[in-house]
Amino acid sequence: MNALAERFSERGVGSIFLYTHEAHSGENYPHLTSMEQKFRHARALRDTLGVMRPILVDALDGACHRAYGSMPNTSWIFTQSGVPIYKSDWTDVHSLENAMEYVLNVIERRRSGERLAPFRVERLDFRHQDQAAFYKGLERNGPKAVREFRAAFG
Amino acid sequence: MPDSDLLTRYNYDEFVPAKFGQWLNFAASPPLGGLAPDFPLWHLDGSETSLAAIWSHHTYTIVEFGSFT
Numbered sequence: 001m002n003a004l005a006e007r008f009s010e011r012g013v014g015s016i017f018l019y020t021h022e023a024h025s026g027e028n029y030p031h032l033t034s035m036e037q038k039f040r041h042a043r044a045l046r047d048t049l050g051v052m053r054p055i056l057v058d059a060l061d062g063a064c065h066r067a068y069g070s071m072p073n074t075s076w077i078f079t080q081s082g083v084p085i086y087k088s089d090w091t092d093v094h095s096l097e098n099a100m101e102y103v104l105n106v107i108e109r110r111r112s113g114e115r116l117a118p119f120r121v122e123r124l125d126f127r128h129q130d131q132a133a134f135y136k137g138l139e140r141n142g143p144k145a146v147r148e149f150r151a152a153f154g
Numbered sequence: 155m156p157d158s159d160l161l162t163r164y165n166y167d168e169f170v171p172a173k174f175g176q177w178l179n180f181a182a183s184p185p186l187g188g189l190a191p192d193f194p195l196w197h198l199d200g201s202e203t204s205l206a207a208i209w210s211h212h213t214y215t216i217v218e219f220g221s222f223t
Contacts, residue, residue, distance in 0.1 A: 001218060014212035018195065018205075021165050022223040023174070029223050032165040035196075042198060045222045053218075056195040056208065061157065062164045064193035064205060065219055069183030070164075073220040076190075078209040084190050089180040091218050103214060120186060141223045148169035 002052045004093050008100055019045065019057045020065040023072040024149060026142025035060050048140075077103065092127035 005015035019042040025031040032038050038057055045051050058064045068074065069089070075096055077086035086099045110116055138145040166173035184190045192206040209215045 005216065008216070012213050014208070014215040016208055016215065016217055018217055018219045020219050020221050022221050024169050024223040025167065026223065031167040033161075039196075039198060039200070041222045046198070049222065055198055056203065056205075057198070058193070058195060060165070061160050064195065066164065066177070066179075067184070067191050067193065068219065069180040070177040071180050071219070073218070074180065074183075075219070076217045078190060078215045078217065080210055080213050080215075082190050082192065082206055082209050083188065084184060084186050085214075087183060087186060091220070096216060100214070100216070107213075118187060137223070145169065145223065152169055152171060 001091070001093055001096075002050070004097055004100075005053050011104060013100060013104075015053045017045070017051050017053050017055045018064065019055055020070075020072075021062055022141075024138055024141050024145040026138070026140075026145035028140065028142040032060065088125065090127055092125060095125040095127070098125075 001015075005013075009015065019038065022029060022031050022041070029041055029044070030037075032041070035057075038060060042055050042057050046055055062070060068076070071089050073091045075086075075088050075091040076084050077096070077099060078084055085103060086096075088095055106116060135146065138149055163173070164177070166177075190205075192204055194202055194204050195208070196202055205217075208217070
């Protein structure tokens with residue numbers, strides 16, 4: 001995602017990470033009980049996991065996250081006037097890249113004189129599942145996170 | 155005053171379906187094509203901003219929701 005953000009920033013596209021709540025809390029990163037802790041975990045996301053995009057932190061009660069569906073890892077594309085033109089219930093760099101290329105091309109098509117009207121489309125995209133990396137992440141959170149995930153999904 | 159029950163439920167302490175399942179509401183998220191709701195957000199230095207302030211900076215803005223865990 002860092003590379004995608006950098007690549008599209010050259011074309012005037014902003015990218016941020018919005019910090020929500022702990023999906024798989026563990027001994028090392030417990031569930032959140034204060035904003036101070038939430039800021040600490042968000043800094044760890046930057047320093048340990050290397051998220052280079054600006055990180056913004058939601059309220060402790062997740063007011064923004066809850067309004068946007070409160071899924072663990074969604075992605076959205078907003079226009080400058082606050083209209084969402086893409087949303088996905090999971091983040092996938094290829095899906096986002098595809099969508100951004102499409103909308104940037106719309107700008108070019110309009111500049112070249114095409115008359116374009118918006119319409120809605122639904123599509124099932126496919127994301128790479130890296131189970132080893134996922135479990136490594138759970139282990140980083142602490143043994144509790146691994147234990148609970150195995151109990152929930154086997 | 156913060157709703158302590160909401161804070162506890164949203165920041166659930168165990169990954170068990172009874173606690174995380176209630177938050178998987180993507181179908182109820184804002185529709186595409188209309189004005190999206192705005193909320194206050196905070197930079198890592200603690201200064202306040204808003205989602206609208208973020209999206210108003212660029213022609214398009216990608217927003218990824220998530221956390222460390």
